[in-house]
Amino acid sequence: AQTVTQSQPEMSVQEAETVTLSCTYDTSESDYYLFWYKQPPSRQMILVIRQEAYKQQNATENRFSVNFQKAAKSFSLKISDSQLGDAAMYFCAYRRNFGNEKLTFGTGTRLTIIP
Amino acid sequence: DTAVSQTPKYLVTQMGNDKSIKCEQNLGHDTMYWYKQDSKKFLKIMFSYNNKELIINETVPNRFSPKSPDKAHLNLHINSLELGDSAVYFCASSQKGQRGFQETQYFGPGTRLLVL
Numbered sequence: 562a563q564t565v566t567q568s569q570p571e572m573s574v575q576e577a578e579t580v581t582l583s584c585t586y587d588t589s590e591s592d593y594y595l596f597w598y599k600q601p602p603s604r605q606m607i608l609v610i611r612q613e614a615y616k617q618q619n620a621t622e623n624r625f626s627v628n629f630q631k632a633a634k635s636f637s638l639k640i641s642d643s644q645l646g647d648a649a650m651y652f653c654a655y656r657r658n659f660g661n662e663k664l665t666f667g668t669g670t671r672l673t674i675i676p
Numbered sequence: 677d678t679a680v681s682q683t684p685k686y687l688v689t690q691m692g693n694d695k696s697i698k699c700e701q702n703l704g705h706d707t708m709y710w711y712k713q714d715s716k717k718f719l720k721i722m723f724s725y726n727n728k729e730l731i732i733n734e735t736v737p738n739r740f741s742p743k744s745p746d747k748a749h750l751n752l753h754i755n756s757l758e759l760g761d762s763a764v765y766f767c768a769s770s771q772k773g774q775r776g777f778q779e780t781q782y783f784g785p786g787t788r789l790l791v792l
Contacts, residue, residue: 603785604786608780656778658778662724662770662778663709665721669718
């Protein structure tokens with residue numbers, strides 16, 4: 562069974578600084594997607610960034626980028642120039658392609674932005 | 677325009693009651709899901725429907741019965757509510773992509789259910 566581990570229950574960063582959230586996963590599949598979702602206090606689940614496993618290039622979306630290490634099964638999220646609006650729970654998620662395409666989530670990291 | 681909507685947003689009810697949560701998506705997606713987020717924020721899949729057919733059922737008690745009248749709607753009916761059913765329930769949807777598997781899942785705003 563696939564598992565996703567987020568070892569940092571809480572992180573904090575000064576506004577305008579950079580922070581990295583870690584995520585590791587376990588799978589025997591070779592074809593899958595990885596995601597980072599953000600859940601602010603409003604409770605809405607918002608897609609931040611995604612990475613397809615067969616693509617070696619790390620995904621980037623504006624201030625958000627990932628460090629995808631397939632052999633190490635690691636998928637960290639880097640947030641640059643942190644803003645107050647980045648404060649939220651961040652969930653790493655895994656989804657195999659084909660078959661049971663459910664999202665398997667990590668336990669989340671609560672990110673606090675210090676003004 | 678709301679892409680994935682859920683009603684109600686909040687639901688407070690007594691143990692033993694029966695309640696329903698509705699979900700609608702206007703994205704034209706062919707697959708819809710229900711996830712449960714417990715008090716510790718852990719999210720777990722419950723069900724998935726593709727074109728009105730059940731494709732994932734993750735050992736959810738049979739007090740939970742999803743119903744998909746069409747591919748834009750996936751409702752969740754819960755019988756004989758228990759205290760442990762208190763959680764946030766999220767609906768999500770996705771579409772099969774060109775490579776033949778589901779693309780990104782987009783979530784509704786969640787329904788907070790409190791069973792007293």
